[in-house]
Amino acid sequence: MRFSRLFGKTLKEVPSEADTASHQLLLRAGMIQQVAAGIYSYLPLGWRVLRKIEQIIREEMNKAGGQELMLPALQPFELWEESGRYPSFGKTLFTVTDRREHKLALGPTHEEVITMLVRRYVQSYRDLPLLLYQIQNKFRDEPRPRGGLLRVREFIMKDLYSFDADEAGLENSYQKMIQAYKNIYTRCGLPAVLVEADSGAIGGKESHEFMLIAETGEDEIIYCSSCDYAANAEKAQNIKSELKKEDPAPLEEIPTPNIKTIEEVAEFVGVPKSHTLKAVFYSADGKLVFVVIRGDLEVNETKLKNLLKCSELRLATETEVKAAGLVAGSASPIGIKGIKIVADDSITLGSNFIAGANKSDTHLRNVNPSRDFTTDVMADIALARPGDSCPKCHSKLLSSHGIEVGHVFKLGTFLSEKLGAFFLDENGRQRPIIMGCYGIGLGRLLAAAVEQNHDDRGIIWPLSIAPYQVYLCPLRLGNRDIAQTAERLYQDLMSQNVEVLFDDRDQSPGVKFNDADLLGIPLRLTISPRTLQSQSIEVKWRSEKESQLLPLEGAAARIKSLVQSFECNL
């Protein structure tokens, strides 16, 4: 490709809308353009990168036994009501109405459609296992698109769906996909890590995410400093310290004037926070919920939401709390009636707690769960924090931010049961197909690759996904020798099937070098009067500081093998 003909221009200044590195660089390099909030066009350079990522993913999916197909973006709205997933997607589902006033959804994902397809063709266990995938646009009306390509409303996603006859089959498919994903990240030059995850709106039981550790990441990862435990903070567990059991002492009121927060209570009474019980009020689908947790811990709202199986969860407002007759600051579950009480299991790891008295400016001493109050539900709903103990090995937990570059789910049978996808097993018994799904956002992967690989001059593409492999950069194009040599090398490289961007513009060296660095093409070839004098060209990797000279004679073939040897290392 000749630079002079390339559609798109590089920018010196940073467009004001961008503040993450990948967003700024992709805009400055002329690879993407924003059309509306969370909606982007890909220009030729950006599209070439995307297509390379797509091809790598496709190859790995095929290698794992996946079969590619294509599904519609427009889906009957009823499908979402039937599957029961409409409430959990809610407003993120884009809907349109056709001329017959029939409601349609723009597919945010395709489990419904593919399950309908599969149920028609799979009747027997002999038809399983099955791995089907598609690479296409999905639509989600995100509350807040952000970070350029990192969170958008229309995006290209690879989604593979697995169909198995039994749990062992699902486990096998799941492991195959995890391996395929690892291959994909390696080939794209991304050190992604596998973490335990919450399955969110998709539903299902077990789930893992692939994360790229990055400051700009929206997710928080909790990981162990010594073992391999790692989980999304939404899902992460910790070891809750067990306090010495004392014999239950009688309840006792203590006046606590103007003392409301756990910190204040603990200090006032002179006990550690872990000797107190904290009350937090939530509104779950409009119903008030009373949550009790040990004072040294915080509530993990994702865990709570899953436990309550509600679709909307938020902190209750002051008005709602008052209306329910609760005394914020001095509330406790003792004597509460008509409100659902949910407890974290930490409240059983201690005794004689300090808790509210449901009377303003008053607390109770020696509160003991089960003796003094009962709960409707008890489970782990605590937030794991850095500094806590690892649930696997008790070492210290750490945290960092990450970009979610892939998510795999064991769905189980809830969709196949809802949508009627059954098969007959060896014994002629009808059973629901066991499903899994495995997604990668291509644009996000591209942005993550830039977040991971750049410096203050621009992008540094890994060779495998670079828009071009080689940047051919002749200086002083007015010089006929230079022009001819460059033109010949350009033709030679192309005939060797090297992907080359030929900077045929008669620009000053500074302009050319700066553009080369900004675009981030891995290998830069410079031809100048200087190099020509020694019958050589200068070769420089974008990722390295130093350059070297290569004889002009046979340069194309040498460059070809340079590029190839690098590819083989991946």
Add this chain to the structure above:
RNA sequence: CGGGGUGUAGCGCAGCCUGGUAGCGCACCUGAAUGGGGUUCAGGUGGUCGCCGGUUCAAAUCCGGCCACCCCGACCA
């Protein structure tokens, strides 16, 4: 949805407070010089000042409403 911010040429910005019909840099076009890290000089092209309404002899500027985009939070693969 709550809080904050911004909308003036393709991009980055000034002008607005104190009304008089728009300016700078980059990019682009023409010419000349320069030539290993965004070089220099000269001359040009390009804007219904986000939209609608109001005040006024006169609105980018003042007032009201709306819209879009960005950031933080809520939320969310």
